[in-house]
Amino acid sequence: MSKSKLFEEVDFGPIRLSNRIVMAPLTRSRATSDGVPKAMHVEYYRQRASAGLIISEATNISVEGRGYAWTPGIYSDEQVAAWKKVTDAVHAEGGRIFLQLWHVGRISHPDLQPNGAAPVSASAVKPSGKAFTEEGFKDHETPRALEEAELPRVTEDYVKATKNARAAGFDGVEVHSANGYLLDQFLRDGTNLRTDRYGGSIENRMRFPLEVLDAVIATWDKEHVGIRISPVTVMGGSSESDQQRLFNAYVEEIAKRQPIYLHVIEGQTGGDRGKDGFDYDALRQRFDGLYMGNNNYDLDLAVKQLDAGEVDLVCFGKPFISNPDLVARLQLGAPLNAWDQATFYGGDEKGLTDYPALTPEERARYAA
Numbered sequence: 001m002s003k004s005k006l007f008e009e010v011d012f013g014p015i016r017l018s019n020r021i022v023m024a025p026l027t028r029s030r031a032t033s034d035g036v037p038k039a040m041h042v043e044y045y046r047q048r049a050s051a052g053l054i055i056s057e058a059t060n061i062s063v064e065g066r067g068y069a070w071t072p073g074i075y076s077d078e079q080v081a082a083w084k085k086v087t088d089a090v091h092a093e094g095g096r097i098f099l100q101l102w103h104v105g106r107i108s109h110p111d112l113q114p115n116g117a118a119p120v121s122a123s124a125v126k127p128s129g130k131a132f133t134e135e136g137f138k139d140h141e142t143p144r145a146l147e148e149a150e151l152p153r154v155t156e157d158y159v160k161a162t163k164n165a166r167a168a169g170f171d172g173v174e175v176h177s178a179n180g181y182l183l184d185q186f187l188r189d190g191t192n193l194r195t196d197r198y199g200g201s202i203e204n205r206m207r208f209p210l211e212v213l214d215a216v217i218a219t220w221d222k223e224h225v226g227i228r229i230s231p232v233t234v235m236g237g238s239s240e241s242d243q244q245r246l247f248n249a250y251v252e253e254i255a256k257r258q259p260i261y262l263h264v265i266e267g268q269t270g271g272d273r274g275k276d277g278f279d280y281d282a283l284r285q286r287f288d289g290l291y292m293g294n295n296n297y298d299l300d301l302a303v304k305q306l307d308a309g310e311v312d313l314v315c316f317g318k319p320f321i322s323n324p325d326l327v328a329r330l331q332l333g334a335p336l337n338a339w340d341q342a343t344f345y346g347g348d349e350k351g352l353t354d355y356p357a358l359t360p361e362e363r364a365r366y367a368a
């Protein structure tokens, strides 16, 4: 049985987490067409409550923020009531859960937008690839650049979503500033071609994401807000001419706001880690709160990085899809169930709530 501090309690602002293992935000596209989580969501998250912290699947802050069919939202009373059942179930098991606040920006399609409008972004730069609509995959279209006068409205959607997440019983919120979505679109010079105060210099490109972070922290407080970034991930053809300089500067600004954690996807999201020459330590050195590492971690790497002081929390994605009792399996050195990619997105309970946990007999056998 592993005795690593991975499995020990850790202070987390006003609360304590029962271990340093975090369940990654994982979109599963199984909510109703109106973005309301179902009974199977309650069971799915309940099964995974032994994680020190769960981060919910990315959750739309508004209809405009939506880019994938059947993803949940946090803008209607019905959604808040449905999420309350999820947070109650996780808390009843002794778990903790944050909600990931999502606005996809240009990674959407008119079919998913209010009145069939064009998706919005920092600039009118069309993404490559296809959107996942209720009628299947459709080519992305050119987004409409948000006007400066509209930005407070979008920030206000983040504020309302934060209030709603709090009302739904979440332990905090994670600002999704990763993976090529709206805030990442503002950061990068490949997707932000603006000539106003929100474009051009790094300082200008960071302005809107930081305004959002400030507003979310002002709505709750810094101990209930984390933020996720993916410095080298290219999605939908997004690009950046100087990733290190941009993200060093961004993390310096984030650090001034002291969110409870900085969540860093190291390497290409879902792909290789550490082959891009990016200096993640430079980010760690700029942030003195809790540093959460993610991407392709296994037990060995998690223990190694934690022992070396490279990370404070380790976030696992796909292993949590197929192993509801991932924490126990890692601690016991038990084998992990393989995940089935075919059931990642959409569908029903299959591939969501039917992965087996270890039986009491199996647990006893691995503990011996």
Ligand SMILES: Cc1cc2nc3c(=O)[nH]c(=O)nc-3n(C[C@H](O)[C@H](O)[C@H](O)COP(=O)(O)O)c2cc1C
Residues within 6 Å of the ligand: 024, 025, 026, 027, 028, 056, 057, 058, 100, 176, 178, 179, 228, 265, 269, 270, 294, 295, 296, 297, 315, 316, 317, 318, 319, 344, 345
């Ligand atoms: C099915 C699936 C859904 C995902 N959904 C989200 C999401 O909603 N928000 C997000 O920030 N990342 C999302 N990701 C990325 C994961 O959070 C994570 O960064 C990635 O899987 C790498 O971690 P892993 O190697 O432990 O799986 C998703 C990944 C997968 C496989």
